[in-house]
Amino acid sequence: PYAPDITLDSEANAAKAEAAGRAALCDQGGLADGVRGDSITLLTVALTGRVDPEAQKFLEAFSTGSAEGTTCGKPVERAAGAFVSASDVDRLVARFDEVAVRVAGGTLVPGAAVTMCGKDPCPNGTRSLTVDASVRRLRILALAPKPGLAVRLTGPGGEVTVDKAGDVSLGAAKGTARTIAGRGLVVEVDRPDDADSWTGEWTVTLLDPTGKQEGKPATLNTYLYSDLKVAFTGKPALTRGEAQPITAAPVLPEGVEADLVDATVVVRIDDPIKGTTRRVVDAHDNGGVDQ
Numbered sequence: 706p707y708a709p710d711i712t713l714d715s716e717a718n719a720a721k722a723e724a725a726g727r728a729a730l731c732d733q734g735g736l737a738d739g740v741r742g743d744s745i746t747l748l749t750v751a752l753t754g755r756v757d758p759e760a761q762k763f764l765e766a767f768s769t770g771s772a773e774g775t776t777c778g779k780p781v782e783r784a785a786g787a788f789v790s791a792s793d794v795d796r797l798v799a800r801f802d803e804v805a806v807r808v809a810g811g812t813l814v815p816g817a818a819v820t821m822c823g824k825d826p827c828p829n830g831t832r833s834l835t836v837d838a839s840v841r842r843l844r845i846l847a848l849a850p851k852p853g854l855a856v857r858l859t860g861p862g863g864e865v866t867v868d869k870a871g872d873v874s875l876g877a878a879k880g881t882a883r884t885i886a887g888r889g890l891v892v893e894v895d896r897p898d899d900a901d902s903w904t905g906e907w908t909v910t911l912l913d914p915t916g917k918q919e920g921k922p923a924t925l926n927t928y929l930y931s932d933l934k935v936a937f938t939g940k941p942a943l944t945r946g947e948a949q950p951i952t953a954a955p956v957l958p959e960g961v962e963a964d965l966v967d968a969t970v971v972v973r974i975d976d977p978i979k980g981t982t983r984r985v986v987d988a989h990d991n992g993g994v995d996q
Contacts, residue, residue: 730767731777737767738778747786750797756790764788795848795924798886802846803926811844811928821849822912823919826857831910834927836860838904839957841896842930843880845909848889850921856882856890857910862902866912867892876902889924933957 707729708722730736740747749768751761765772765788770781772788789797803813814834822830836843847856855868862876867890873880880894896903911923938952972985 727763733779735778737770741770741778741781749786749788750794751788751790761788761790795886798848798889799846799924799926802885802891806844806928809930811842811930814927814929816925816927819911819923819925821854821918821921821923822910823916824912824914826910826912827919829920830912830923831908832925832927833906833908834929835906836904836929838900839931839933840903840929841932843894843907844928844930845892846885846889846924846926846928847892847909847911848886848924849911849913850888850918850923852888853913853915853918854888854890854923855912855914856892857912858892858894858907859910860894860902860907861905862897862899868914878902 708725711718711722711725713719713722728735737747747768749764751764756764762772762775763777766775766777768786768788770776770778806813816832816834819832820829845856845858847854855866857864857866858873858875860875860878862878863874865873865875867873867882870883870890871881873882873892873894875894877897877899878894879897880892882890882892885891909925909927911925913919934956935953936956938954943949974983974985
């Protein structure tokens with residue numbers, strides 16, 4: 706108990722109990738430090754938009770360590786969690802989906818923010834991507850502000866407009882669609898044997914046939930699942946204090962014919978002792994990591 710001697714019989718005592726509770730959470734060596742010390746990630750979601758700004762700062766500080774001058778626990782170099790306000794629920798849904806997709810081998814295709822089109826396609830609600838023979842699956846996550854979304858998917862094998870869960874067909878390319886959050890769709894299409902229905906340019910457009918959401922911001926994430934893998938050469942033995950070269954190369958599975966035109970390799974190094982993350986993008990850069 707954090708306030709055993711305080712009786713909740715007045716506003717003043719209630720305020721004292723709240724202060725004692727915050728201290729138990731956020732004093733150095735308190736609950737927040739204990740949770741982070743156990744490598745537990747804190748994710749706090751405000752389920753209402755009427756949370757006081759100061760209360761939001763406290764929730765964010767408890768989740769991440771600090772927020773606009775408000776701190777909770779010992780200072781940390783890397784955020785130990787995240788705070789999501791009610792207005793950011795779409796971002797939360799998209800991030801959870803992204804985590805699941807990445808674990809399954811999918812890669813997010815970068816793209817600009819989109820807005821809803823009306824009943825007809827529009828540039829601001831359309832995104833294009835190129836699919837080659839090394840891609841085995843295309844996945845689309847689309848979220849509209851309100852129910853009524855339709856996703857128009859155009860590929861080398863044809864065109865389809867998806868507005869409900871079910872099977873999806875674009876020529877020889879087949880897939881499925883399911884609803885998400887009551888106002889969104891996830892569409893997945895798998896590579897067919899017929900390359901003519903697969904390789905080439907694809908476009909995704911977010912439509913609202915009623916026109917009521919036209920111009921409203923929406924969420925659109927596109928993912929590619931590739932058969933291209935990265936294999937380390939040999940089995941390097943890492944010895945503290947000694948430099949050790951590590952080489953890797955892209956590998957295509959048997960039966961997939963494709964040429965690697967260009968590639969950028971980024972190595973992420975997590976230091977569990979310091980709690981830091983470095984990204985190495987240059988062969989002569991050690992990312993600031995002590996050898």
